[in-house]
Amino acid sequence: MKKILLTLALAFCCVAGQGQTTAIPAGVNIQELNTKWAKFTQYAEQKQINKAVEEGIRVSTLFTQNRQYKEAFATCRQMDALIYYSEQEKKSPEYKLRFMVGKERLRMYTNLKNTEQCKILLKQLHSYTDLLKSDSLQEELLMTEANYYQTFGMTDKSLECYNILFQKRSTGKDEKGIDQCYKDMLGYAEQNNNAPLAIAMRKLYTSWQDSIKAVKTANELNTLQQKYETSQKILQEKEDKITTNLIIIIALCVLSAILAAGLLFLATLLFKHIRQVKKLKHSLQIANENNEQKSKFIGNISAQIEPSLNTIDEATKGTISTPILHENIKALKELMTAIQTYISLEETREEHYPLKELNINTLCESIMEKAKINFKSGVEAVVNVPRVNIKTNAEELERILNHLLNNAAEYTKSGKISLEFKKRSAHTHQFILTDTGTGIPVEARERLFKPFAKIRDLTQGNGLGLPTCSLIAYKLNGTLTLDTDYKKGTRFILELHV
Template identity: 25%
Template structure:
């Protein structure tokens, strides 16, 4: 517990410093920094972290929607989507790509469609075996850009991504043509960010031929030196990772000719893995881990490769990955449907033009086409209605996220302020031991409060997305209630008497005993907060429907009727000044509904408050552990 308290205190200080640094920068300065990132083709630097970029972008983008610089608005949205992807939040990146596409379509803004297609391709690019779909999205973006201008400066970034995918798919001749086109563009219009990433692609192209002749690796080394020269002139932290990663790839290829280079590559991958281990869902950590697995396998270190792979791909990642694929495919399908609709409309216009100059026979065809048009209009009207519903849902989701962040920042601020203030007080000289002990107690209490809040948020998120594990087995409900009563009696901060009432000696039910205890403890602890005197009674009995009925009754202040309907909502608290996240009852409701029961507050009880919930005795069609 002492170690946990120290860690929580340190995390609190770090979070406080991070929040302070983010809000210390003014809105205009944030926008200028983010726009400079777009120009330098980086997602972060030494002064601004990836999380800050995401937070700033989410703050700035709503206010930029109505401004005239639509190109920068969409580029900043792409930057936000790529930042989500790099951090490992592929679902958020996909949501952002969908919003970009819908906004670009509503505005009839072609460059917005280009950037939206790139965002879709980038999302596909993060998932194994979907590089063909990523390539298709990049080709769609290039085709859209062709309608704007055949020499648009943004073409270089799309060509770089196309070259990378072609090389990964082994289509080296096509990749060579793309690289040749890029080389001509760079000769005419030099640009150091594009040149840096161009040399990465040239290095990878030479490495892909390295097994044929060592001279190809000599060519790769030349391009590495060019990258290093650019980095020394423009020492971007974002560039450093790509330089080290590409250097390790070169050493790995050199190992074909001299195996000692494999150790050099392994050292770089290990260092990069360690540097980015703070977020093991990040793209950088996964890239380096996969390369390290490959090197371990070819060097005969099979067990170490297995350990890395198990850490990199837990079972839940497979489910999440399938969900990401469905999300991205839905966005892509919408784009393809719109392309078909546009093509259909163009074809229809041509037919109408022919009919106007045709004969009586063509007039008959016109009648048939009119019927077809009517059907199309019905489908378009339905599609428009569906799009409006989707847009409303997206706006509601965005608003819900904003409310969630606002509530979280409000709840976290209190324990963080206490941790920061009392930690600073402990550093002062001349404090007596009693004062220090009081400070330590306050720090411990607020650390536990902050940890409880974070655990509640994790539980709530896991329950919503089906990630929380439930281990269903046969347990004695009477024994569970007795254990809960013993636990709450030890930690209660009230003079009220805790009672357990039941006529049953034993009641075997199929449940997850730890989750059932969590619900009971939450309800009893809530009761102790509002019942300083009197009694709190936990009752267990068999309902008339053959299900277990639990109830927690107190003689406290009760809950007003106008608040009873919202008491199970998130962050809903009867007393806003009381400690707690306001998530406890929401979590209880999700757990009980998952197990197959129902929870409610008794509106007819007036002697305080009474919470009741049902629990099925037998879990139909449930085996073992459920995710």
């Protein structure tokens, strides 16, 4: 079907061409017309529809120059046939090509003063530009429409079209661009002998130039006014500055005298402060020495008492009150050992334990298994520790957890004792030991981690276990705390920072 359409269109072009070129009057350049017609036919045969339409419009223009409108309209019909073929081939409308042919027809009907056909064609051209949404085609249509109105004596409408065209071209341009737009419109009016357009554009151009000059003059005047005001302001500022400088000089003199007196006073205070610091350093050194001597003294006493306690223990064997004596002697020995351990930890407080990576689940399971021996019947042991590796000191961690589990076993008659592990962040871990025992009284919580905070029966414990565990936790780069919000027993939290 498409090949048939193209064959018919080409045949129509050739036949029409033969008829047209044989009826050319004497005033026409036959060679030029034949050349353009040959190109038109060649492009049509090569299916170069865009070039064929452009060349066809040139052929039509040559015909209308010699008032051969019949041949010109026939050429337009041939271009319609080619456009129709192109639309069938591409399966899409060729609005731009139809606009070009419609514009050529409008030009011819305008020359023929056929108002009705001109109106129909203008309506078609408007529909094409609306569909294409092309600024260049809209400007072209405005120019064509203005020419149509001018031809039919509708000067006001023609000028209105030119004005819309000018507004489109000048929108968004600077002063130089707008000036060029005016010159282009004036040049077009003079070239086409369009007197009304030339007069209107000259008036607008002159008015615009006057407004530009007025604006420039106003800006220059404003600039001069600003310069004058700035100069006055600078002069006033200089006067104020001179006055201020004088005041500042006087104030500086006064201030210098005050500063000199102040410096003398500060030098006196500094000298006194240096003397006091020296005294404090000396006092601190003496206090540290005394503290060290006190620790050594307590350690020596503990070491010296232990042989005596052993002698008493041996001497009292076989007596009636042996169990009581043995129990108290054992408590005293444990106190001496605990004191020596606590003092040793205190002296090496800032020396942290070496760390090694280990599986925390295996360690906790082992610790709980050993501690279960001391649990009362009916008390459940729970270990909730994932299989993860962390860096810590296994021996010292076990010391803390063993002590906490033994305490929990002593004060828990029923329920459960649980050991949990939680990873709070990439470098923070928590061991949480919870029991359902009697709990710790509120009044005892404040002195829980303080050594020798209460006089007690040594057979019931010496009170150094938790302070010692707190020191071990510190040397493990962590803290041991009591969860005071937990109300169903006792909960200790050992937080380690890796």
